[in-house]
Amino acid sequence: MPYVPLGNPSFPKICLWDKRWAFSHLINNPRPNHTRVKLAETAIRAVPGARVNELSELFHQAIFLKFAAALVALLNPIYGIPIFLGMTEGYSAAERRRTASVIALTVLIAAIVATLIGEEILRFFGISVPAFQIAGGIIVLGIGLSMLKDDGPTEGDSKAAAAGHERRKNIAVVPLSIPLTIGPGTFATIILFTHLLDDGSEIVTMLPVVMAVCLTVWLGLLFAHPISRFLGETMISVITRLMAIVLAAVAVEMIINGTVQAIQMHYPNVAKTAMSGL
Numbered sequence: 001m002p003y004v005p006l007g008n009p010s011f012p013k014i015c016l017w018d019k020r021w022a023f024s025h026l027i028n029n030p031r032p033n034h035t036r037v038k039l040a041e042t043a044i045r046a047v048p049g050a051r052v053n054e055l056s057e058l059f060h061q062a063i064f065l066k067f068a069a070a071l072v073a074l075l076n077p078i079y080g081i082p083i084f085l086g087m088t089e090g091y092s093a094a095e096r097r098r099t100a101s102v103i104a105l106t107v108l109i110a111a112i113v114a115t116l117i118g119e120e121i122l123r124f125f126g127i128s129v130p131a132f133q134i135a136g137g138i139i140v141l142g143i144g145l146s147m148l149k150d151d152g153p154t155e156g157d158s159k160a161a162a163a164g165h166e167r168r169k170n171i172a173v174v175p176l177s178i179p180l181t182i183g184p185g186t187f188a189t190i191i192l193f194t195h196l197l198d199d200g201s202e203i204v205t206m207l208p209v210v211m212a213v214c215l216t217v218w219l220g221l222l223f224a225h226p227i228s229r230f231l232g233e234t235m236i237s238v239i240t241r242l243m244a245i246v247l248a249a250v251a252v253e254m255i256i257n258g259t260v261q262a263i264q265m266h267y268p269n270v271a272k273t274a275m276s277g278l
Contacts, residue, residue, distance in 0.1 A: 058204040060197060066250065067193045068209045073247035074140070074186045075107065075213050077220025078231070079147065079240045083180060084224050087171060097222060102172035104218030107182045111190060111210045115202055118191030129195050130265060133258030136188025141251035143185045147244035181217065192254060 084103075088096050122132055190210075194202045220227060228236070263270060 058198075058201045060201060060205050063193060063196055064205050064209065067189075067206055068213070069246050070140075070189050070193075070250040071111075071186070071209055071213045072216070073147075073243040073250070074143070074189060075181060075217050076240065076243045077217045078227070078236055079243070080181055081220065081224045081228050081236065084176065084221055085228060087176060096224075099172045099176070100218060100221035100224070103177045103181060103221060104214050106173050106177035107217060108210065108214040110178065110182050111186070111214065112207065114187050114190040115194055115206050115210060118187070118194050122191065128262075128265070129192075130258045130262035132188065133192050133195075133254050133261065136185070136192055137251045137254030137258060139188055140185045140254065141248055143183075144244045144248035144251055147240055147247065189250070189254075 084100075088099055091099065119129075122129065190206070193206060197205055231239075
């Protein structure tokens with residue numbers, strides 16, 4: 001069994017097999033409190049695999065999978081390919097690549113900001129999480145139902161696209177990135193999923209999903225022409241409807257969870273009675 005020296009010959013070496021033993025051993029050693037705590041933290045960090053164990057404790061697989069399904073459905077690049085091709089009509093190949101890169105980077109930054117400080121924004125405005133969960137679920141459900149109908153872009157999307165096409169300047173950020181790619185429904189989904197996780201867990205659980213999906217968005221827009229020719233309108237429509245069903249299911253779960261939490265928050269006696277009757 002290997003050992004880790006702490007840099008002090010008079011201090012006992014710490015066995016690597018149990019970081020909890022190392023922590024308690026250091027805390028109980030007669031040294032000043034601040035020094036003991038620092039040594040304990042150093043010993044734990046020095047143990048190979050300790051960081052891996054800590055990261056595994058922060059990772060939540062169920063939330064990871066649900067969030068991945070929701071974000072893929074919301075940022076579905078295939079759904080946005082016709083809009084992207086229409087708005088960049090007349091662009092050179094280099095201009096299209098640059099526009100696709102700006103869109104992906106903008107979406108990535110916006111999603112990371114929502115992941116890291118989304119809950120703080122809610123607290124700043126005094127919005128309760130259950131209320132935001134219900135409202136966000138309704139918005140996402142509306143997006144899912146509109147995708148399921150697949151009547152083409154919504155009226156708001158069409159107006160935003162037309163305005164951006166007329167300006168022909170900075171359309172990569174507005175409207176192609178916001179709100180056509182990442183909009184209120186996506187922001188609401190990200191913030192609600194961060195609420196389900198402890199501090200630090202959202203970085204380990206959600207940021208990999210955000211980066212992977214944004215990479216998919218970038219690749220989808222980068223190869224929009226070949227993808228459009230290969231899949232065709234029928235296949236794009238089928239994929240969009242499948243994503244819409246997943247999105248609608250996630251939205252319904254948001255609404256149910258928000259309603260249950262709202263009842264528990266405002267009517268605790270009713271919630272206790274209902275739970276006791278089960």
